[in-house]
Amino acid sequence: MSMKRRTFLKGSLMTGALGVAVGAGLLKPKTVLAAWPEAAFSADTMDAAMSAIGGNGAAESDQIKFVKTPEIAENGNVVPINIESSIAGIEKISVLVNNNPSPLACQYHLTSNCDGYVAARIKMRKTSDVTAIVKAGGKTFMAKKTDQGHHRRMWRLISYVIVR
Amino acid sequence: MAKKTIKIRAKMSGGKAAVKALVKHPMHTGLAKDKKTGEKIPAHFIKDIICEHNGAKVMHAEWGVAVSKNPYLSFRFSGANKGDTIKISWTDNKGDSDSAEAKIG
Amino acid sequence: MRKLLCFAVAIGLAGGLTVANASPDDDKAAFQNYFTKKFPQTEKGDFINGVYSIDAASREQWETIEEFPPYEIDIEEGKGVYEKSAALKQCFPDADKGIAHNYPFFDNDKGQVMTLALAINNCLKAAGEKTLKYKKGKMAKLLAYMAYQSRGQKIDIKIANDAAKAAYEDGKRFYYARRGQLNMSCAHCHVDNSGMRIRADLLSPALGHVSHFPVYRSKWGGLGTLHRRFAGCNKQVRAKPFKAQSEEYRNLEYFLTYMSNGLDHNGPGARK
Numbered sequence: 001m002s003m004k005r006r007t008f009l010k011g012s013l014m015t016g017a018l019g020v021a022v023g024a025g026l027l028k029p030k031t032v033l034a035a036w037p038e039a040a041f042s043a044d045t046m047d048a049a050m051s052a053i054g055g056n057g058a059a060e061s062d063q064i065k066f067v068k069t070p071e072i073a074e075n076g077n078v079v080p081i082n083i084e085s086s087i088a089g090i091e092k093i094s095v096l097v098n099n100n101p102s103p104l105a106c107q108y109h110l111t112s113n114c115d116g117y118v119a120a121r122i123k124m125r126k127t128s129d130v131t132a133i134v135k136a137g138g139k140t141f142m143a144k145k146t147d148q149g150h151h152r153r154m155w156r157l158i159s160y161v162i163v164r
Numbered sequence: 165m166a167k168k169t170i171k172i173r174a175k176m177s178g179g180k181a182a183v184k185a186l187v188k189h190p191m192h193t194g195l196a197k198d199k200k201t202g203e204k205i206p207a208h209f210i211k212d213i214i215c216e217h218n219g220a221k222v223m224h225a226e227w228g229v230a231v232s233k234n235p236y237l238s239f240r241f242s243g244a245n246k247g248d249t250i251k252i253s254w255t256d257n258k259g260d261s262d263s264a265e266a267k268i269g
Numbered sequence: 270m271r272k273l274l275c276f277a278v279a280i281g282l283a284g285g286l287t288v289a290n291a292s293p294d295d296d297k298a299a300f301q302n303y304f305t306k307k308f309p310q311t312e313k314g315d316f317i318n319g320v321y322s323i324d325a326a327s328r329e330q331w332e333t334i335e336e337f338p339p340y341e342i343d344i345e346e347g348k349g350v351y352e353k354s355a356a357l358k359q360c361f362p363d364a365d366k367g368i369a370h371n372y373p374f375f376d377n378d379k380g381q382v383m384t385l386a387l388a389i390n391n392c393l394k395a396a397g398e399k400t401l402k403y404k405k406g407k408m409a410k411l412l413a414y415m416a417y418q419s420r421g422q423k424i425d426i427k428i429a430n431d432a433a434k435a436a437y438e439d440g441k442r443f444y445y446a447r448r449g450q451l452n453m454s455c456a457h458c459h460v461d462n463s464g465m466r467i468r469a470d471l472l473s474p475a476l477g478h479v480s481h482f483p484v485y486r487s488k489w490g491g492l493g494t495l496h497r498r499f500a501g502c503n504k505q506v507r508a509k510p511f512k513a514q515s516e517e518y519r520n521l522e523y524f525l526t527y528m529s530n531g532l533d534h535n536g537p538g539a540r541k
Contacts (some may be wrong), residue, residue: 041228
């Protein structure tokens with residue numbers, strides 16, 4: 001990652017040469033954001049998504065916890081995910097839903113003042129693991145949570161009622 | 165153009181600023197079909213959402229279509245005080261955007 | 270399909286909790302006692318939270334969502350709808366102090382149950398403003414705003430005379446009558462089989478059912494009114510739904526709300 005880009009992200013957009021460029025209409029402020037990672041979000045397999053976000057070889061870590069994240073999601077449209085990590089120097093947290101059509105759901109670029117914590121409400125198409133990839137100090141770490149996604153309509157549940 | 169799509173709750177908690185936001189946005193995946201026309205509803209989703217604290221960027225999230233409709237954001241950071249300004253801005257794949265500010269309570 | 274028919278036959282329901290010629294108060298006492306006995310771990314006041322009052326696993330997810338619920342945006346938009354309408358401000362000047370808990374009531378002049386939604390459209394129509402559709406959209410947002418202002422108020426429906434009692438009895442009959450291809454009544458699922466699963470859903474108890482409307486359902490991806498849900502439930506047993514704000518549904522709402530007298534209003538709510 002270019003050091004120049006990191007400086008843009010941290011400070012005010014209107015200083016120095018950059019300010020001149022913006023003022024002259026050459027750059028729109030939002031240009032200085034790193035481009036939205038098209039390839040990573042379009043990747044349709046876990047392998048491809050992990051590759052695209054630099055998650056390959058991430059070490060499993062018990063310092064990444066899924067908190068208040070359900071085993072069985074009530075509704076696949078709105079699954080609440082809460083990730084807490086005590087790893088030092090976190091730069092990025094990525095959330096992947098292994099069995100979604102495009103596994104990468106969202107990514108959070110955190111500055112050094114941020115807690116290793118993000119919460120999201122995501123869509124899960126079916127039963128799937130949810131994987132968190134944490135990038136900190138040049139290394140990557142991961143943790144997984146097994147989630148049952150939303151129930152599909154199951155006719156055989158009727159037998160439960162008759163037995164009663 | 166008054167959009168008002170963002171609700172922010174920012175408050176000090178345990179010495180840190182806890183920021184939560186709810187954004188009104190359809191977050192269409194591009195896979196679902198319109199029930200009336202049978203046509204696929206084109207993807208329409210927030211790609212980038214940024215939080216600034218007193219003008220400095222503190223968090224930048226990249227979202228894809230798997231983020232739920234009327235998306236939710238929550239994170240915490242230190243180095244803030246009550247009364248500081250939190251600004252949340254988003255842009256979506258159609259080039260629309262909105263932003264809102266709130267004071268940390 | 271055959272499996273479902275077997276299911277329907279297997280649930281024989283003798284006659285429900287209420288007895289003909291019992292007073293509404295007796296009905297209500299029997300109704301509330303049935304549920305507090307059936308779910309002893311649930312505090313009576315908590316039934317307004319539906320399945321989440323009887324299922325801990327889904328409760329945690331629900332609490333996560335209620336912490337910053339999606340309907341908050343709808344409440345603000347509903348307030349906007351109210352403030353932009355001269356008619357609504359005139360008909361309901363105390364909306365911000367909470368008026369939703371005064372509904373439904375039996376309107377003696379009109380000889381019918383008056384719901385807030387019907388009152389809203391009556392008001393708009395009389396003033397020549399555009400009326401609203403009853404199931405979702407602006408009406409639902411407006412009701413969400415109104416419901417929110419009445420949060421915490423006690424449900425306190427009154428039945429003051431014979432005409433009102435007749436409407437109540439009509440609603441009660443509807444509740445216990447079998448309908449649709451599946452030949453099931455509301456009571457089959459929400460009284461007899463409350464707490465059981467049907468397909469992928471946990472059946473919510475009828476006590477406290479109406480307290481949290483309009484409801485933001487994840488399934489709908491948005492807000493819907495009580496009558497929208499009535500229609501949906503009727504369709505689920507393959508019965509032809511009635512029209513929102515029809516006499517049938519208004520009387521049903523009247524009966525059902527009376528059954529929850531004493532519990533708190535807690536609308537709008539979030540559900541799966």
